[in-house]
Amino acid sequence: MEAAALHALADSLDGAFSRALDVLSAVSGRAVVTGMGKSGHIARKIAATLASTGTPAMFVHPGEASHGDLGMITRGDAVIALSNSGDTAELADIVAYTRRFSIPLVGITRRSGSALAEQSDVALLLPQGPEACPLGLAPTTSTTMMLALGDAIAVALLERRGFSAADFQVFHPGGSLGRKLLRVADVMHSGAALPLVPEQASMAEALLVMTAKSFGCVGVVDDGGRLLGIVTDGDLRRHMNPGLLDRRAGAVMTAAPKTIRPGALAAEALGLMNSRTITSLFVTEEGRPIGIVHIHDCLRAGVA
Template sequence: MNARVAPTPVTPDPKTLVKSARTVIATEAAAIRALEPRIDDAFVAACRLILACQGRVVVTGMGKSGHIGRKVAATLASTGTPAFFVHPGEASHGDLGMILPQDVVLALSTSGETDEVLFILPSIKRQGIPLVAITGNPRSSLARQADVHLDASTSTEACPLGLAPTASTTAALVMGDALAIALLEARGFTAEDFARSHPAGSLGRRLLLHIADIMHTGAGIPAVPPEASLTQALVEMTRKHLGMTAVVDAERHLLGVFTDGDLRRALDDEAVDLRNVRVADLMTRQPKTIGPDKLAVEAAQLMEKHQISALLVVDEANHVVGALNIHDLLRARVV
C-alpha cells in the first residue's frame, strides 16, 4: 500500500495574497452597490407583507443560503420582527408543522432552483402563506412562485473559480439586513426595545438595569445620626463596606454624607478635635444623589463626572432608600 505523500509547503507571495484579498473586497462591494437601484416597489411590497403578518417570519434556505438565512432570521428577531429559521430538508420531514397560516415565509436561494426549497412550496401555497423570495435569478422557479421577489443577483462571484458562493451570499445578506432595518424603522423600534431582546448583552445592561436592581437596601445602607461621633461613623462605614455613610435624621431624611475623603481632610486639619467632633461637623452637605428609578449607567456617569466612588439613593421626599458604589456597578458589568 502506497503511503500518502505530504504536499510540498508553498511559500505564499505577499503581493499575491494582498491582491487576491483586495479583489474579493472590490467584487463584493460592487455586488452590494448593484443592489441599491433594486430597492423598489417589490421591496416595499415585501415590507408591507411582513408588517401585516400576524405570526412570524419563517426563513428558509439550503447550504450557504441557509447560513445566510439563519443570520437574517436572527437579525429580524432582534430588531422587532419575530422570526426563526427552518431547514428546508427538515421541513419536508415534519418541520412544516412549524409554519402556520398567519406566518410569512422568506426563502433564500442563489439559483432559485434549490430542490429542497422548491419541494416545500406547494405545502406553503396550499395554506395561503405569503412567500417572499431573495434569489440571484429573477427568472427562476422560486422567483416566479413568490408573491414578492427581491433581486439579489450578482454578475460574478469573488471566488476565481466562480464556484464558491461569495458575492452572491454577501448580496443576499445585505438584502436581508436592508429588509430588517427598514422594518425596524417602520415599527418605531427603539434602543430600549433592542435591549429587551438582548438582556444579557452590554446594551441590555445599560438600558434595562436600574439603580433599584443593584443598590444596597435596608440594613445594608450605612447611616448614622448627625450627633454620632467620628468613631461611630467609622464603625458604620467599616461594617457596610461602601466607603461612606449617610447622615440622616430620625425620619431618615438625608442631611449629608461622610466619606473616606472627609475623613482624610479631618485628619489633616489640626483644628479638628477627633475625639469629640460630631460627624455632622465633618460631613459633606448636599451630596450627589440619585433616584432608584434611574438607570444604573446614569450612576456610572454621575460618579465619573464628579470623581466620586459611591452614591446615596433617595426618593422624592429625600429619604435615603439605598446606596451603591463603583464595585456594585462593576459586578453588574455596567462599567
C-alpha cells in the same frame, strides 16, 4: 466585486423593501427563514439576527420541511425564502405550502422570472453581478448581498418596533454584550443595605452607620426621605477636630451629591465614578435614595 455588489444592492432598494417590512411587522407569529445550501447558511444567520433584535424568528431546512417540518410553520407566520436562482427544487414544497394556506411569502432572489419571484407576495431582487469566485460559480457575491439585505430587514424592523438597549439586554444576558448592557438597578444595593441617617443625626451616629454599611460614605436625608447630601471619608478629614462627633450630619455633609437613576447603564455609573474619582453613587428616584452602587459592584459584574 462583492463591495461593488453591495453598492448596487443599496441603490436598487425600492418600494418592495418597504412592503416586505409591512408584511413581516404585521404577522402575529414568527418570521420563518429558509434556504438551501449556502443560502441556507445565510438564512440561519438572518433568523438569528431577527430573533435577537425583537422579531421572533426561526430557520426551517427546506429538505426537512418536505418530511414533516412544514408543521413548524403556522398561519400566523411569514416565510422569508432565499434562493439565488429562484428555482431551487428543495424550496418547492415550502412555497406551495405558503400558497395553500395564505402564509405571507417574501422571496429573496436574483431572477425576476423565477418561480420564487413569481409566487412571492413580495420579491426582493438582488442586482445582477458576477460571483467573486474566479470560476464564477461558487456563491460569494450573491450570499454577501443576501446577508446584507437580511441585516437591513432586521435593523429596519428593530427601528419600527422601537426596540431599545434594555430590550436588547433581555435577549443577550450572557457574554460581554450582556455585561455592557447591565443597568444600575441590576447591580445596586437597596433596602437595609443603604447607609442613611437623618439630617439632625450626630456625627457619632453617622460614623456608626458608615462603618456598619461598608460603603465609605453615608447619605443624609430630610424628613421626607429626600437625599440632601453625603458624608464621605474626605468630609471627615476636612472637619477633623475634637468636637466632630457632636456635630450634626447636616453640618458636615457635602450637599447635592452626584446621583444616578436606576435605569442608567452600569457602564455609565462606572464612567461617572471614574471621572469624579469617587467609589460610590446613590441611586435616586424623585430625589429619594432607593439604592447605592459601588465601583466594585460594576467591576465584579464585568462592566468595564
